[in-house]
Amino acid sequence: MIRFLLSGIVFCALQAVAADVQPVKNAGPYVPSPQSVVSDMLRYADVGPGDFLVDLGSGDGRIVLTAAKVFGARGFGVEIKDELVKRANEAAKLEGLAERVEFIKADLFKTDISQATVITMYLLPDTVNLLKEKFLAELRPGTRIVSHDYPLTGWIPEKYVQMELEDKVQISGVTTTLIYLYVVPAKVQGQWKASMPPAVSRAPATLLLKQQLTRVSGSARLDGRDIPLEDVRLRGDRITFKLAGRKGEFSGQIKGRSIEGMLDGKTPWSATLGG
Numbered sequence: 001m002i003r004f005l006l007s008g009i010v011f012c013a014l015q016a017v018a019a020d021v022q023p024v025k026n027a028g029p030y031v032p033s034p035q036s037v038v039s040d041m042l043r044y045a046d047v048g049p050g051d052f053l054v055d056l057g058s059g060d061g062r063i064v065l066t067a068a069k070v071f072g073a074r075g076f077g078v079e080i081k082d083e084l085v086k087r088a089n090e091a092a093k094l095e096g097l098a099e100r101v102e103f104i105k106a107d108l109f110k111t112d113i114s115q116a117t118v119i120t121m122y123l124l125p126d127t128v129n130l131l132k133e134k135f136l137a138e139l140r141p142g143t144r145i146v147s148h149d150y151p152l153t154g155w156i157p158e159k160y161v162q163m164e165l166e167d168k169v170q171i172s173g174v175t176t177t178l179i180y181l182y183v184v185p186a187k188v189q190g191q192w193k194a195s196m197p198p199a200v201s202r203a204p205a206t207l208l209l210k211q212q213l214t215r216v217s218g219s220a221r222l223d224g225r226d227i228p229l230e231d232v233r234l235r236g237d238r239i240t241f242k243l244a245g246r247k248g249e250f251s252g253q254i255k256g257r258s259i260e261g262m263l264d265g266k267t268p269w270s271a272t273l274g275g
Ligand SMILES: C[S@@+](CC[C@H](N)C(=O)[O-])C[C@H]1O[C@@H](n2cnc3c(N)ncnc32)[C@H](O)[C@@H]1O
Pocket: 024, 025, 026, 027, 028, 029, 030, 031, 032, 033, 055, 056, 057, 058, 059, 060, 061, 062, 063, 078, 079, 080, 081, 084, 106, 107, 108, 109, 121, 122, 123, 148
């Protein structure tokens, strides 16, 4: 029995050691974003004093430092290279920003990013896509994600800007520079029990929503009739839609498993997931 217990303990310890020594995935070489791109990334994400920004693979810290210095945000950078982390923390001290920003040496894939309201990254294209699941699992609806040069495939950007920059030639060999802005959508997939204005449905209604990232489609069951939804838009925790063939726009805010909304901005409606 004791031998059995001991071998179990040894096995668990070996597993823990194996997890610790797993090689860190290289998410991209150190190549700093030109300062003009940093400013554009932060402007497109509308960064402000209420934001907590996390730069994944923070290099010399320029994105987090600019976000704090120019836009008044707080945040941290996560970086795997010791000397870059040290340099960025020294710059934060020198610029009087150490109270609001910090740089940590860690693997970005294993870092808790749930505190972020803005994520920035300049990483390899495959890395950016490996992070999609992590973003959807950890980030709150409405969190903005800005990616320099590489898109999250299958995810429609809120904004997409292309420009030609001479500074980029020595970095990527071409002048073309891209900035993608995404907004983390709330999870709305499923059947919602809805309470609609009496003019829309007298009986309790049902909303059936299908979701693929920001794309949502579905139908409403109103007084026994199924009506398709039209012009469905989901941005963060805000949803709007129309009922096919009927007047009026429904808007709503998703709060976990409930939606509180208005029809044409004046008549309330609500819904609960799983009705
Ligand atoms: C292209 S640079 C971007 C630097 C900075 N974000 C900027 O835009 O100026 C990518 C950085 O990610 C870092 N990096 C690569 N893999 C990483 C990992 N697994 N965890 C944390 N940092 C990583 C690299 O050392 C490098 O400094």
